[in-house]
Amino acid sequence: MKQSQLFGSTRRDISKEEVSKNAILLTRGGYIDKEMAGVYTLLPLAFRMAEKIKNIIREELNKLPHTSEVLMPVMQPHQLWEATGRREIIKDVMYDIKDESVGLGPTHEEVATELFSHFYNSYKQMPVAIYQMQTKFRNEPRAKSGLLRGREFMMKDLYSFHLTDEDIADYYLQVKDAYMRIFARVGLNAIYTDASGGVFTKYRSHEFQVLAESGEDEIYLNQLGDRAWNKELVNENDPEFLQFCEGVIDKRSAIEVGNIFRFDNKYSAPLNAAVTNKSGERIDVLGASYGIGITRLIGTIAEVYGDIEKSKINWPKSVAPYKIHLIELGQDLGQDMYNEIVGAIHELPAASDILYDDRDESAGTKFADADLIGAPMRIIISSRTLERESVELNGGLVKLTDLKNKLT
Ligand code: ATP
Ligand code: MG
DSSP states (O other): OBBBSSSOOOOOOOTOOOOOOHHHHHTTTTTTEEEEEEEEOOOOOHHHHHHHHHHHHHHHHTTTTTEEEOOOSSSSEEHHHHHHHOOHHHHTSSEEOTTTEEEESSOOOHHHHHHHHHHHBGGGOOEEEEEEEEEEEEOOOOSSSGGGGGGGGEEEEEEEESSHHHHHHHHHHHHHHHHHHHHHTOOOOOOOEEOOTTTTTOOEEEEEEEOOOOOOOEEEOOTTEEEEEEEOOOOOTOOHHHHTTTTOOOEEEEEEEEEEEEETTTTTTTTTTTTEEEEEEEEEOEEEEEEEEEEHHHHHHHHHEETTTTTOOOOOOTOOOEEEEEEOOOEEEEHHHHHHHHHHTTTSSGGGEEEEEEOOOOHHHHHHHHHOOOOOOEEEOHHHHHHTTTEEEETEEEEEHHHHHHHH
């Protein structure tokens, strides 16, 4: 992609309204544009990241048994929420449509459970799970954290339905493992965290928390730093808690990037999502839901990999909008040279992942922009490097003939 043809640009002067690190860096880098509080356009760079993250999520979730991707409606009837008793709870969060008993979906337990009931009525068809990646709407009172807390944001939500306790417990753990793979693949160290399960279940829920100073959550880490309890669950004198952390209390700020919880028959009972068991009895199915914030992930990765003082990001390769930033210095090189160099690397899987800075700008501007755009690999071509039949790759000279090997 030629940078001169990319929609949008980096920005030096950005609105003073932005206070969060991710929003500042992503706005400066030309990744996002704010429409209003908690509502952003994903410009081409952030859009590409979102697509890469979605593909990683898909690859991992499609490995789960009985699991399919769907797209449920954003518009939901209030009556479904009245049936489950959640209308009152959700009232302040759900954006309602004027003069209609309909609102925009903040989450989809009701719709998913009703959808299930349209197709399933026998134990023979169980278990089953559906997921979607969709824009969600929530009237968040504190939408000041950029992509971390949107009023309109992208979520991956998965709902599973089971006949037995063992089966739901087993699937839950499979999703946990898939989530850990997803977060590792996008470059985040997510900590599996016990959290409260709410009033309808005896089980705890689990969150995937990423340590970050800006995080709104507080978690208590164990000694190895690989498990945590959310503060909401902790009584510092609780023997179980003290055993968990071996008495060494390490309280940290973190960002919740994912959340999984069992709700069992909370929605299936009121929405008549029952199936017959082997003895012909009708049993309310057991359900669980599993969320990942796709746009929140972009914000979290920016918080972790960004540096405000240096105005710089260094994205993990798996999610960078472009893996390679090819920067041409001096306008004398021309299209032939570009073709030759790209020719040398065009057989690589990364070939479509090259952002080519062909703009007529100074070296200083190009480098400052490249710092903000944050591609993990930077190739500089100039008459100086070409005299030696080389390019500069992440700071070191590499012969054109060796470039291909270096990039594989
Ligand atoms: P939080 O506690 O941060 O408000 P939540 O517990 O309400 O989130 P869920 O309803 O479980 O979140 O949503 C699933 C996932 O969606 C969360 O783990 C988070 O990654 C993401 N998410 C939730 N709310 C937002 C939001 N306002 N903006 C961006 N992502 C969000
Ligand atoms: Mg939460």
